[in-house]
Amino acid sequence: MTSIQRSATSSGSEGGDQQIDERKRKRMLSNRESARRSRMRKQKQLEDLTDEVSRLQGANKKLVENITAKEEACVETEAANSILRAQTMELTERLRFLNSILEIAEEVGGLSVEIPEIPDPLLKPWQIPHPTQPIMATANMFLR
Numbered sequence: 202m203t204s205i206q207r208s209a210t211s212s213g214s215e216g217g218d219q220q221i222d223e224r225k226r227k228r229m230l231s232n233r234e235s236a237r238r239s240r241m242r243k244q245k246q247l248e249d250l251t252d253e254v255s256r257l258q259g260a261n262k263k264l265v266e267n268i269t270a271k272e273e274a275c276v277e278t279e280a281a282n283s284i285l286r287a288q289t290m291e292l293t294e295r296l297r298f299l300n301s302i303l304e305i306a307e308e309v310g311g312l313s314v315e316i317p318e319i320p321d322p323l324l325k326p327w328q329i330p331h332p333t334q335p336i337m338a339t340a341n342m343f344l345r
Contacts (some may be wrong), residue, residue: 293319296319300319303310303316304316
């Protein structure tokens with residue numbers, strides 16, 4: 202009887218071992234699959250980040266080009282502005298000179314001449330007459 206019990210327990214134990222081996226094999230397969238999915242996720246994340254780096258580098262390059270173009274335009278505008286300021290000062294001086302001639306003519310010749318006030322272009326640049334609206338001399342300016 203004991204030999205029958207032993208063979209029954211050993212065969213039962215072999216079945217249990219097979220069940221344990223089967224569970225172990227399934228767990229190993231499950232772990233392998235999980236590791237494979239994890240590697241795939243990491244690979245996908247790496248590809249996504251690489252794509253984002255490329256996209257951001259392209260956007261950065263465009264921004265740098267845009268900033269460079271704006272800086273160049275600003276330098277050109279400042280240069281043109283400096284020229285316009287110098288011309289404005291020169292024209293203001295000419296106008297002052299011509300007004301002084303008119304004042305002398307008014308004193309000497311007895312002419313009544315309307316002499317416009319000369320705005321200071323550097324103190325109030327927004328009050329300078331617009332170039333499309335020049336100050337025009339009229340014939341009745343010199344009449345008495």
